[in-house]
Amino acid sequence: MSKKQYWQGLEELNQTPAFKAKAANEFQEDLPFGDVDQLAKAPTSRRDFLKYLGFSTAAATLAASCEMPVRKAIPYAIKPENVTPGVPLMYASTYVDGGEAVPVLVRTREGRPIKIEGNADSKLTEGATTARIQGSVLNLYDAARAKFPTIDGKEVSWEAIDNAVAQALTAVGSQPLYLVTSTMNSESTLSAVAQFVQKYPNTKHVQYDAISYSGILDANQNSFGQRAIPAYRFDNAKVIVSIGADFVGTWISPEIFAKQYGKTRKISAKNPVMGKHYQVEGMMSLTGGSADERYTCKPSQYGAVAAALLAEINGVSASGLNAGMSAAVKKMAADLKAHQGAALVVCGSNDAATQIVVNAINNALGAYGSTITFATTNQTKKGNDHEMAQFAEALKGGQVGGVMFFDCNPVYDHPMGEALGIALGGLKLSLALNDRMDETASKCKITAPVNHWLESWGDASSHTGYTSLMQPSIVPLFKTRGLDESLLKWAGNPVSQYEYVKNYWIGKLGSQTAFDEAIQKGILEPETMPVAAASFSGNVAVALSQIAAAKSSAEGAPELIIYEKVGIGRGAAWSNNPWLQEMPDPITKCTWDNYVIMSPNRAKKMGAELTDLNEVDRDKKVFSIKTNGKEVKLPVLVVPGVHDDVIAVALGYGRSKTVGKAAADLGVNVYPLMAQDATGNLSFYAAAVDLKNTGETYQLAITQTHHSYQNDRPIIHEYSLNEFKKDPNQLYNKRKDALGHYISPDGVVHHGGHGEPGHDAHGAKDAHAAKDAHGD
Template identity: 45%
Template structure:
């Protein structure tokens, strides 16, 4: 029979000779850390010199042994706080707010240190979901590049001195404007503090600026609905979803919220054979596009043309000139939208207000407003207006601004006209930065008053209208910092407010009351919720109006702030019902000028090679550039780390470099070697130099560039100190390539030139570290095929396994089979709802003290992630389908790794865990060689700084790894998990420390462990609930029900024919499409396009 082929790289697809050779060299000398003894390894080394080396090394060892080990003194805990018990974790509710994201969380605190972040399941928006950035934000608290004190004119000063200097300077600006420049503010109390402060300065302005702007949507909604805001979207109510360049599962608006909603429409079983259909129109392979059922390519300049064509196909009175494959896709999408009026949604990533007006008209035509779009609860994630920022920059350069206060933004780095902004900043007499780090903007300011990290702060956030979550400090400020709101209250001479009936009222003042923000914040919300007890409950839950107002305050130690439950797994019906009743669900009256918008869209001219700027799920806009966890996180699509690059299509690669990626001879060198050719890209008079990656799924005339990289101090020698060691030298800043159309910023450019430089640059990719060698790894089908015969998915594998005997588990082995009573842990992963967001990868990293190895080590296949997300292509090599598969230790009952370990360092527990005894491991690496899943990781160096001599690894490991070994950064380590040393193998443990904690909690309560009591870090972080973990010996547990009842037809095990007896099962991918998918053709529909056309070299025959 004919079988689909899945591939991770072109080298694997083509089975090139050089690629095969690289597979044989898994443990080759080039990949081993032997640089320090390279001369000894040289066969030409004379015998006498060799003996000298040996003698010297012996003497050095003896000398090291005679040295006194450094003394590390412990500080006794003499005055124990009531709420802290050594060895016991506390959990507190708070809210992550950064770069437009608002995610309610529960923070794990150990001996007063925040060490792990989980989602708050009481939130009706996120339902406990998180993202990679949220999981990694705890590391930012311990960032060695954080500012540690206030500064005035480049020198350290006290707050008292600076407050006096600023008071004098602000008094002297009469006649000129005072402007407060912030990122989008979602906090009701912060908005009120700003309003009160600006009231003291006539003509004072508040300008909100977002590094990646959504001004086009805001302006379009003002024109269409009279509402200068963004509505709430409800993907869970949509049967048909059309996205035009909006990466709503990756970085667009609120991907954690949208991922949860989207996943609800993608869960499917034989009893409920329904799922949404998702069309994606885009220029490059985004995370959302990789998850789409049908995907069509267009140039960035044609985004508006696609929207107009869709409106025209729906019966709108506009004319479409769109041609090519995207036009065919529009016809299909329009037919589906018309057939599902009232249950459909169209979103668009364009920042052009005219394009967004067209999209608004489309949603009106399909009845989305009031059904999948809610105007009664507007979203506050992004509020910046590009015209306001442009006006501010002009005013700065004209000398009209007397004082500029900056809280959050970094326009000296990420504004498209950064040079113009910096020139204007120099003309402003009073410049004040409240940013946490010495970023590109802060270092240009006269005064720097660093604000607290969010884990050190009080506050609140209103992500959407009526959905309010609270922020509370988890640790005393580590440095001499002061919260931004405290500074404004101090300078304003304000005291704690007595709040009126709405969130903008100023209220009365009492001079005798405190003027700190904590008091201000408490009085605000005490008045709002109706008393101290209800405020305390809201603070414990982290959510205002959570339906818990009738319960009593948690009377445990320090009960005013502690979360009621570490997992917050209690029923959330109350909060959902309360908010839904309060908010309602409504649309708005549309009055947009569609004809005028269509005419302006038609006037947009593209041409030549076009550039599109995008965000990665790791670094986003670049605020987190100094976070090593995020830098080392492989990009879900390119699988590259530590850099950005120019993504180009195979067609452009062939025309530019004469690299025919589909030809075996040309593939050899390009795919296997990390060094890639470097190009110079020029657009709008600005140039950048980057390496190129040739990837499928990109328009032939498009170059995709990721923002968020290329952080650099004005004095480049200070970059490592100011910006941070992890960010230093990582990538290139491409924000200057964005353009301004007179109203909004466009994140694309046309008529770009690209020229070869002749140089090469190494990119550390993880996508070719592990290959499948043609083995059946993935299973998928179409929705219609699954409905017609669900059992077809596993038919071939079941027939193959029958050759071993009637009972595969028992008969396919020479060893006797034993029943295993008690607990047996298992995991189920749904490939239909795994989007590849990588939140699980970072969660695992944080929970299990996984080391950072740096770019050089990743390039040598030495990355340490216990959990990786394998990205597989299938179908057309030019524009393939994509499947994501989380891969971790399968905890096999018949584990190949256990049989080959000479010291039994890896063995099997009575609960089905494949476990590691670290102090027994001697580093033979036989287990890694014998693991068919390639999930074991070896510590080639002392990445975690376990050596008693802190500097022993200096020069052998990266600066980022050394940064992670700093005493400050090591505060993030989880004391429940052993920190591994050099020469030790490690892998996924199913979070055994959590298993033990859950069992002990149940034992103390004299009960059995309940299903759901224990969650692995990856399961708890997942925003789509794609990962489930249970005791599979319990027939009623979630995983048992999925395997044996609900999803038994979709269930499969990877490499099951090897008889490893994995304890991790997967659920097959189902695509809701009427086209060819590899060799899967839905015959119940007509048509098809090149998107799924079968290529001869993508098939193999049995």
Template identity: 40%
Template sequence: MKYWKGIEELESAPEFMQSAFAEFMPVKESHESNDATSAPRRDFLKLMGFGVGAAVLASCETPVRKAIPYLNKPEEVDPSISNFYASTYFTGSDYNAVLVKARDGRPIKLEGNPESPITRGGLSARAQAAVLSLYDGGRLQNFAIKGQKADVKQVDQEIRSKLAATTGRIAIVSPTIISPSTKKAIAEFAARYPSTTHVMYDAQSATGLLQANSGVVPGYDFSKANVIVSLGADFLGTWISPVEYARQYVVNRKVSTDKRTMSRHFQFETAMSLTGTNADVRVPIKPSELAATTLAIYNFVVNGTAIGEVFSAKEAGGKSDPRNAKLQTAAQELKNSGSTGLVVSGSNDPAVQALVTAINQALGNAGTTISAAQSNVRQGDDARMAALVNDMNNGSVGAVIFYNANPVFNHPLGSKVKSGIAKVPLTISLNDRLDETGSLCQYAAPDNHWLESWNDFEPKAGYLSLSQPVITPLFTTRQAQESLLKWAGNNTTYYKYLRANWRGITPTDAAWDKVVHDGVATGTALPTATAMTPMSAAAAASQLSGAAKPSDTIELALYEKVGLSADGCGANNPFLQELPDPISKATWGNYIAVPHAMAVAKKWEQNDVVKVTANGYSIELPVLIQPGQANGTVGIALGYGRTLAGKAGDKVGENAAPLAMTTNGIQYMNTVTLEKTSSTSPIAQTQTHQTLMDRRPVVQENSLANYKKDPKKVTEYEKISTPDGLEAPEKVSLWQDYQYNNHHWGMAVDLNSCIGCGSCVVGCQTENNIAVVGKQQVINRREMHWMRIDRYYSSDTHKDSFETKGKLSTYAAMEDPSENPQVIHQPMMCQHCNHAPCETVCPVLATTHSTEGLNQMTYNRCIGTRYCANNCPYKVRRFNWFSYYSNDKFEIVNGHMFTDLGRMVLNPDVTVRARGVMEKCSFCVQRIQLGKLEAKKQKRRPMDGEIVTACAQSCPTEAIVFGDMKDPNSRISKLLRREDGERAFHSLASINVQPNVTYLTKIRNSESEFFAPEVEEKA
């Protein structure tokens, strides 16, 4: 088994070999140097747009009746003490129940709400980063008429007057709304203006799924599934409710001494997705092959028809395509599973979804893997939106109100929406900024940020949650619901309106206070969804059987990234832009993902710019050679290419939404033509920046079959033979062993539970004041994340050497190992080694070992020699090349005071690092100290679970366990005792640095048997 991080490492490309073990890469660009004054202006302009001035003014202008005078302060509010408030994060597609951490009235961090029965304390990367958007200076800070600042009363008066005079249809356009009170406010507006219609659309549409299930999104329960077949649904990354599904999914993926069974997961998809990397069996298919795949499974499960030759490959030489055997296995195991089987599909084709529904019904999984509580997200209707666009262009719409909707950018018919807006007499934007759609509207009445707002939500039938304001509005904005009510003649505040609407659920003030405190409740308040007549399975099968067969044309698959949503609403959030994609490890922009075979055939190199054309629309993007991308296809991420998002998000990547097919609803696929240009554009990737020590075991995995045979043999422990009587070399050390008399902090990471979603990376960043550095600095290998998710590809077939022509390899008489590799994700942070190599080489004792097992950094002692980074085998130490948070030449040259962003999101419990200082994971020592002090005040030891690191707290799958290894009753102690001799191992154990981070070997339930492998970082 060979492990590799990318094509360049697989092929031992000269560029990779030159820099693989260079700890500090020299900056080659002529416009770059280590001098701050020469940093390029454009890169760091992307990080700007977040202002502190407005927040200061907001606190000064706060009405006295709402102020909290500290001379007579509430008992629970103390300076320097954090308060937590339950709230809800929802942007039209992503739902997370959250706890907002506020310090002196300033929100600084989001945590998952453990009271939520849906997200159960987990949090997505997008939700983790959402607190930063509160302080976004790109938000519209006042009401406006034709882009110019206007008085609120004047805007209200003119809008009411024009609405009353409107003779045509009035349309409210929004993404999916799951708020019962908001829908009631819209209904009240419609009662005042009877010609009003409310049209919802989603940038990543699920209309096909709705049509196949009578207008609702089914509730899924992956925790009860023994066999999962996913047909292009990235349910762990972006599909419907990934945080909820991820927690369910790992229930049947964890193994232990007492549980030696796992679910089996088959994934059929085009582009390598987060879900695909976690599958036991992954089958790359073209988008056009999805229909035939679904039909074959349907015919086998429902009608008992043999699978046959669904796939055919020209290179198979007359032999059956190996994908046929995998499809047969998937269908057979699914049929055998009965009610514990589950099929899901990410297709937006109603016929495909109709067959998926029929398969699930045939399995009899209603009440098991299909739950009664349907999801209320993704309620957008493609047909209604397309009809509205046509009506706008033919002049039958008299007024249109855009409520947090930006269809000019994120809808495939965006150009028609733009032309239609110009033909509508009255256009109003409730969006938070003058974005691509709002800038075309006559009036702007910007909505509050969700952290400044009251609202309610019903993400699933019977499950409710609330959001509450945790700060006074920073700008002159107003809740969109309140604007609609005011224009309808109702002058009540939205809080009073919301409270009145909840009287039936919380009739008493005590009941209301409890819901506000908990953030969640049970009950149903949304109106019944509009019923849709589903296509019959027979009609769907007939339609798909007559579908066009795959041709030699290149097919495009459009997808959504884990970090940036398809609607582009997070584009101006630097935390999300700099979050490495879990698969490609790319930051700051999208690209064309192409399979290795296509790159070889067309003689494309990574970073070559290629022109993509479909629907008469063209974009130019750099090539990224992506292992696992289906042959004959390319993939492009949606959500990029904003032009009016803000300084961080503008002109980052290209907008791929117009490339989608708009026949039969919106289909996120198309046939495209590709044309290489003469340009190149570097992609800012991180996956090969930290190359670990050569030929050492870093990550381990094995098969479930081997685990069942002998759990103690699935993990490799390197043994070095020595003459009798001599101690093994790996046990010889220059260090004296530490004695931990009080606490010994440690961490365990279960690789079976880690799905690689990156939530922990952003959680660590917001908790520990980690700087954003920009695209060029990422290219220069200067990213600052304390925690990274290493993504390793592996394959059974490989060659130790490759024939090369130029920079591209050809694989003679063998399967290309990059065609469909397996993937494993490994969180990597400071290992807090008991025999830490960094500690011995620091000339000023800036890095030392604590009496509780922590590797500490004393920042004001560090002089930046970087010896410790050079000596760290895990490459987890970061050097501050610039003073990212201070007002020096670096920020002045870039035209903005970067400190504004830092000041608003800084955690005052964590030191802000200066230029020339090393930094790295501290195991969230500030949280450890707080927990110890709270316990000390109560004259006791900290209880297990009271002290949790930011990464462990954010993990939706509970893959990370942190605690005191001196406490025999702690979770980590019990876990390590249970796994001792089975799956527990230390990364790079043979060098005997004795880390305090333990990993548990990944177990796969795959059809192939293979030996217990080792990671080899080959130089």
């Protein structure tokens, strides 16, 4: 077993006096028992107990007033007539948000959803969920949701909304009308959109994703003639190289990839073989923390790394990288070539040229048809940055008659958001079909709020050939309506959401019985995922020339990575979810705010190094970041594993008060710092950054070294693969020996006491003495 020592945080490693003092004290801060006035006046009042007691009370009040679920919903495992008070029912449904679509089971009590589980019957997700899926239950009861439709900010009836929309559509006439949505992968909803477009042929449907994958889509159009993301099979890969793709945490479909990846990493006595994983990235990620070998580089160098890797695989010496990275590329290339047909390279860049080179690498390795397939494509990310840029320019230029938004918020999360918000005021029709009065809905004349997914009928297909059905587990809490119902009403086909979805799928499946069975099971999937090779025809020479011409920062100058957090994601409703705000980030262990991630070396260079003061205490130095003509100020969090010339900031913060109490005035919005390339593709890094220490401080809530006083055992046990092969049970035996001190031969468990193993709380040395000590 390895004798390496691990630490929970840099403060524990450095063992400063302040850390030692806090580690020795179980309760590290005085608790303000009963001091309500002090809590109310605290500078961090958004995190105080009373506010979120209020949030929880509002949620509980809503839940208590809920009606039983609609009669037509079908429980997953228990028939409705067998409902027993206090006994939960499970309903198969589908979690949907911004293009994400995951089959789930919803646990309900007396008609109130209380917990989400993954649908283990799905061969695609195998029962996996994410933090946001779990947190979506709280979003249902969020009092900040839009409670009724409005015109000019005033509550109106749905009849008034339908009349106003009809009049506005008439006024728009033949002028361009835009329907801007997040990725849509629902067959029935896309059919409803088609009916609306047929009624109003001047409509242009633009799919927009704030977390863009448009570069991959463009590269695949160039390489394979398909503007689609293939299905990745990490479980078939023996060697994985990831260049800036956090596929376990946030990249494309992490709930699926994490399951697949886990299969390549799990070893046993019968199969002591583990897949090899290399990670190249600028900042520490959840995926990078799991890699066998990890290398850091600036994000502007991702394309150069991919180009060098392709050259090495093709037997050509690579250039343009430093000695350390060149050696790493040679090693990765050799390992990939040694596992032809069982290798996979992925990249998190949104640059089309870089992705074309990655496609060429996978083609040279024989990945298509084994670890990648276009026979099934991922439908969760279909946003088109070019079309969104064209819409933005047309809107600013006064060439748009009307716009309807659904499940997207470009006024907040697009680089041109401020200009878009101003331009919306001059339209004949501006309508938001969002779940709350977010930054975009607040700029629209009409709001027609939609149901939460737990209140909805529908369907979704995260991959072609894989459909999951959605049924409500509760009646709508507010005066909201389904998207399909609204679109069809305005298209002249008034029908309820349920009737429309039911009739659509009866037409596909052939009968009411087949529809009922599909709703009850929740999924329509093939037995196995189809796999097929693909014909690569990408223009690699042009892509390589574009990579070579790309600008990089000077040596020692910082570059900015703008990234997505596991919990908050792109923002949306998640910004107002206290569960997710309170959830420590898996890498930084920080809650609530966003901040500037920086390496220890750069922090020391810029006067933000960890000291006895700010290493343990919450006060962090505040830095100014200027790039692309915008400036933000954020506190610095020093994190190991970050490239010395890289800083990173998370998206999803800096929300307006209308989004909700938990989101308001929390952190800073960094979407405006993003740039667009010549085609409109969004860039999630900036190479020209002005970074300065302001001398100010800000308090962050961090859980990194909580419970450090319990340091009587190692954080992890580490073994080499060779050690495991020799004795797969050594860790089990070690645990068994340790527990032997606490379990007597007759099976009685007793606690250690007085610093000696084998004692119960009163110091008895065996089970019988323990009984005597307790008076038995």
